[in-house]
Amino acid sequence: MIRAELKRMAEEERQRQERLFCRIMVCAGTPCLSAGALPVLEALREAVAESRLDAGIEAVGTGCMGPCSRGPLVKVRIRGKETVYERVTPELARQILFSVVKGRRPPTVAALPPELPFFARQMKVVLANSGSINPERIEEYAASGGYSALSHALHEMTPEEVCREISTSGLRGRGGAGYPTGVKWNLARKAPGERKYVVANGDEGDPGAYMDRSVMESDPHRVLEGMALAGYAIGAEQGFIYVRGEYYLAGRRLEAAIRDAERKGLLGSRVLGSNFNFRIDIRTGAGAFVCGEETSLMASIMGKRGQPWHRPPYPAQRGLWGSPTLINNVETLAAVPVVIGRGADWFAGVGTARSKGTKVYALSGQVETTGLIEVPMGTTLREVVFEIGGGIPSGKQFKAAQTGGPSGGSIPAEHLDTPLDYESLEAIGTIMGSGGLIIMDETSCMPDVASFFLDFCRDESCGKCVPCRVGTIEMHRLLRRITSGTATMDDLYRLEELCDLVGATSLCGLGMTAPNPVVSTLRYFRAEYEAHIRERRCPAGACSIEPLPPGPEGPELLHAAGAPEEAD
Numbered sequence: 001m002i003r004a005e006l007k008r009m010a011e012e013e014r015q016r017q018e019r020l021f022c023r024i025m026v027c028a029g030t031p032c033l034s035a036g037a038l039p040v041l042e043a044l045r046e047a048v049a050e051s052r053l054d055a056g057i058e059a060v061g062t063g064c065m066g067p068c069s070r071g072p073l074v075k076v077r078i079r080g081k082e083t084v085y086e087r088v089t090p091e092l093a094r095q096i097l098f099s100v101v102k103g104r105r106p107p108t109v110a111a112l113p114p115e116l117p118f119f120a121r122q123m124k125v126v127l128a129n130s131g132s133i134n135p136e137r138i139e140e141y142a143a144s145g146g147y148s149a150l151s152h153a154l155h156e157m158t159p160e161e162v163c164r165e166i167s168t169s170g171l172r173g174r175g176g177a178g179y180p181t182g183v184k185w186n187l188a189r190k191a192p193g194e195r196k197y198v199v200a201n202g203d204e205g206d207p208g209a210y211m212d213r214s215v216m217e218s219d220p221h222r223v224l225e226g227m228a229l230a231g232y233a234i235g236a237e238q239g240f241i242y243v244r245g246e247y248y249l250a251g252r253r254l255e256a257a258i259r260d261a262e263r264k265g266l267l268g269s270r271v272l273g274s275n276f277n278f279r280i281d282i283r284t285g286a287g288a289f290v291c292g293e294e295t296s297l298m299a300s301i302m303g304k305r306g307q308p309w310h311r312p313p314y315p316a317q318r319g320l321w322g323s324p325t326l327i328n329n330v331e332t333l334a335a336v337p338v339v340i341g342r343g344a345d346w347f348a349g350v351g352t353a354r355s356k357g358t359k360v361y362a363l364s365g366q367v368e369t370t371g372l373i374e375v376p377m378g379t380t381l382r383e384v385v386f387e388i389g390g391g392i393p394s395g396k397q398f399k400a401a402q403t404g405g406p407s408g409g410s411i412p413a414e415h416l417d418t419p420l421d422y423e424s425l426e427a428i429g430t431i432m433g434s435g436g437l438i439i440m441d442e443t444s445c446m447p448d449v450a451s452f453f454l455d456f457c458r459d460e461s462c463g464k465c466v467p468c469r470v471g472t473i474e475m476h477r478l479l480r481r482i483t484s485g486t487a488t489m490d491d492l493y494r495l496e497e498l499c500d501l502v503g504a505t506s507l508c509g510l511g512m513t514a515p516n517p518v519v520s521t522l523r524y525f526r527a528e529y530e531a532h533i534r535e536r537r538c539p540a541g542a543c544s545i546e547p548l549p550p551g552p553e554g555p556e557l558l559h560a561a562g563a564p565e566e567a568d
């Protein structure tokens with residue numbers, strides 16, 4: 001395919017959609033599918049065929065529309081106006097269609113109000129196509145402007161210019177560390193090597209995170225286009241997407257997308273008629289959190305045991321099979337076509353002084369509407385929880401939000417007005433992480449939350465280095481003593497010492513950051529830890545603590561634990 005053919009494909013699809021009287025989109029993301037979206041889509045397709053209106057109405061499956069907890073979701077577009085329906089059953093879907101056919105307008109039953117802050121307060125850039133295009137049709141991606149950034153770069157920009165544009169945009173890695181993407185691309189571009197590789201990190205092992213899964217499921221070509229742009233910029237001809245094993249649907253859609261892109265000449269040899277060759281293969285992970293860490297990930301791709309190795313040299317210098325390898329997170333790469341397409345200045349105009357663009361979050365936990373959201377960097381936590389998320393259910397109080405999963409920390413109510421950007425989050429003792437945002441209400445016990453994340457790290461520790469392998473076991477044991485009301489204050493001091501030791505001496509990021517949830521909950525909720533120890537009481541009422549034995553033994557136990565002597 002050459003440039004003109006790409007334009008023609010896009011134009012033909014746009015015109016085809018314009019000719020439709022009505023387009024009904026059924027969310028076919030994993031959460032909606034598990035809530036019953038497939039029978040809804042089938043019912044709609046049958047009803048469209050029966051009503052012999054298939055020329056004027058079409059029903060298609062799309063990626064995630066956002067408010068996953070309200071699924072299955074259906075979006076009806078009539079002459080550009082969209083109405084979204086929640087918790088749609090096959091019966092309701094037929095009613096919607098019937099009403100569209102008879103009344104030539106969408107019904108209001110089960111429709112979400114268009115001004116719902118969940119939609120109105122977001123800014124969809126990376127997720128621009130999610131929930132609107134059929135991810136299994138390359139034509140729809142092209143019609144949304146897809147592959148035009150690649151086409152522009154291949155024909156009008158040098159690799160240096162592409163790298164410069166990425167640097168100017170201020171894009172930073174969305175995989176957790178926030179490393180400047182342009183710096184990394186330049187390193188990989190300048191690194192000597194006959195062969196170079198691009199890797200998209202879609203391992204996403206953090207509990208509570210599913211941003212990358214959703215991007216891969218909803219808009220797979222965007223990831224491929226970002227990878228091809230990266231390949232052109234650094235001089236690589238081969239890319240790998242490392243997809244978490246459990247992400248079956250994402251893997252399947254990516255595979256189909258690669259096949260379609262190759263057939264159309266958008267991947268493979270002489271991409272878009274240029275001299276650039278680029279192939280992409282999928283590698284499936286086997287469910288180890290540590291394989292999301294870049295050196296373990298590369299070991300896994302090379303067929304070795306998924307364990308980290310020491311850096312430097314960094315992957316951009318010496319990575320896969322000893323060659324320079326650019327590793328970026330899926331969301332980072334999905335932002336690249338926007339940076340090149342709309343320009344670095346546009347991208348840099350969104351967000352804060354040092355955190356540019358938008359960020360996708362998986363909003364979960366104790367919040368009215370959970371799901372996938374995208375907001376400009378710098379949006380406050382309060383806006384996300386109380387406006388977009390609709391607040392805390394059942395009249396309960398907000399207690400904390402965990403960002404950064406097992407490597408991050410909690411944000412207490414006093415910091416609800418913190419802007420969500422790299423610097424502000426770091427200043428209050430947590431990290432942006434990859435975008436998992438878990439909201440907790442007053443019934444969450446913070447030592448128990450820390451214990452949950454430590455349990456996860458203990459389980460996922462690859463065992464290569466002692467501080468992490470042994471330290472996480474010991475830290476988890478101490479936390480369990482605290483939550484069961486059997487710890488002493490000495491246990492707490494020992495836990496704090498271990499936080500320092502494990503953080504400072506572990507080999508890779510898993511161990512280095514494993515203490516973070518403990519450190520941050522101790523920073524803001526120390527009194528809760530002490531209540532478990534000194535009073536054998538869980539203030540949140542979440543931990544089951546054996547009552548003290550009656551008689552003199554009780555106060556003695558408390559005293560041994562470190563409770564202050566009562567004044568006479």
Ligand SMILES: Cc1cc2nc3c(=O)[nH]c(=O)nc-3n(C[C@H](O)[C@H](O)[C@H](O)COP(=O)(O)O)c2cc1C
Binds near residue numbers: 434
């Ligand atoms: C234990 C551990 C797990 C990680 N898991 C992921 C992951 O699932 N996805 C990801 O993109 N980065 C993950 N990272 C970060 C990667 O090592 C790497 O920094 C990232 O993929 C680089 O991409 P970026 O610059 O676009 O953020 C993980 C790091 C550690 C230490």
Ligand code: SF4
Binds near residue numbers: 463
């Ligand atoms: S002693 Fe244990 S940790 Fe060490 S190599 Fe053998 S099995 Fe692994």
Ligand code: SF4
Binds near residue numbers: 463464508510
């Ligand atoms: S820090 Fe943990 S996960 Fe990382 S190498 Fe050491 S044992 Fe393995």
Ligand code: FES
Binds near residue numbers: 027028031032371
């Ligand atoms: S999967 Fe349907 S709204 Fe998220």
